[in-house]
Amino acid sequence: MVARINVCVAIAFVALGVAGCGGSSKDVRGRKQLIQLLAVLRRPQTKADRNPAMLRTIERQPQWSPYVANGSRPDLALVRLGTIGPWGARILLVPFTPPTSVPHCTGTERACARPPPREETLAVFPSSGARKWTAAQIAAGVAFTQTPSDGRWIIVVPDAVTRVAFVLSDRRPTVVVRGNVAAVQGHAGERIDAALWYGAHGRLLRRIRAGFNL
Numbered sequence: 606m607v608a609r610i611n612v613c614v615a616i617a618f619v620a621l622g623v624a625g626c627g628g629s630s631k632d633v634r635g636r637k638q639l640i641q642l643l644a645v646l647r648r649p650q651t652k653a654d655r656n657p658a659m660l661r662t663i664e665r666q667p668q669w670s671p672y673v674a675n676g677s678r679p680d681l682a683l684v685r686l687g688t689i690g691p692w693g694a695r696i697l698l699v700p701f702t703p704p705t706s707v708p709h710c711t712g713t714e715r716a717c718a719r720p721p722p723r724e725e726t727l728a729v730f731p732s733s734g735a736r737k738w739t740a741a742q743i744a745a746g747v748a749f750t751q752t753p754s755d756g757r758w759i760i761v762v763p764d765a766v767t768r769v770a771f772v773l774s775d776r777r778p779t780v781v782v783r784g785n786v787a788a789v790q791g792h793a794g795e796r797i798d799a800a801l802w803y804g805a806h807g808r809l810l811r812r813i814r815a816g817f818n819l
Contacts, residue, residue: 634703635724636680638740643727644764645685645698645784653686654697660684663699663730676705680725687729687784692757696786697730701737729759729786746800746813755793760800761785765810770801772815779803 640646663679680700687696703723726737732750738761742748748761760769762782769787770779774796780787791797797815804810 635726635739636683636700639700639725639727639743640683642740642743642763643698643761643785645687645786646683646700648685650682650685654684655681659695659697663697666730677701677703677726685784687761687786688788690752690757690759690788691780691790692752694731694752696759696784696788698761698785699728699730701726701728727761729761732759746802746811749797749800749815756791756795757788758791758797759786759788760813762787762802765804766802767805768803768807770803771797772799772801773797 660679660681663684678701680702683700685698687698690696703725724739726739727743727748728735728737729748729750731752736748736750738748743761744763746760746762750759751757752759758771762769762785764785766782766787768779768781770777771787771789771791773791778789780789787800799815800813801809802811802813
């Protein structure tokens with residue numbers, strides 16, 4: 606029987622709802638929820654986390670320019686080295702501050718119907734896109750991303766998860782979670798059908814449907 610993950614950020618699921626077009630002073634910013642969810646953000650920052658050249662590279666990533674345009678910035682105090690991928694490269698977790706502005710809307714535009722989260726989010730560096738996730742989205746199992754090289758996939762998971770099994774086309778590699786990150790080296794074109802989260806003593810915590818092609 607699949608067990609429910611007991612995370613201390615259940616309130617973050619409520620934070621996904623944003624008030625109507627006029628906004629709300631009660632918007633949850635989400636920084637505390639990310640820290641509570643991910644142990645790697647609670648440990649002291651080291652020189653490996655704050656490599657100056659790496660931080661400059663992070664700030665200049667063109668895929669993040671839309672977020673920067675809305676006032677969101679990398680939260681450098683929370684940048685952490687998650688792990689070293691099986692391909693030998695560093696995988697950094699990069700929180701972003703909430704946007705300071707949102708698109709103006711009159712009540713009919715898509716931006717008003719589905720406004721961006723007004724809370725702290727988390728990205729992975731390097732990655733092939735501009736995906737960022739709230740604490741609630743990470744807890745829900747949707748924090749998947751791919752590196753710029755084919756066949757390299759990463760998932761960010763809550764503290765309770767100790768191993769992740771990637772259900773691929775014809776095999777099921779299992780990797781140990783380090784720094785709240787699980788990374789797998791696949792083959793170009795290989796499909797991830799699901800990810801299985803395991804906790805202490807091999808207990809199955811959750812099955813996440815994926816449906817991605819490596």
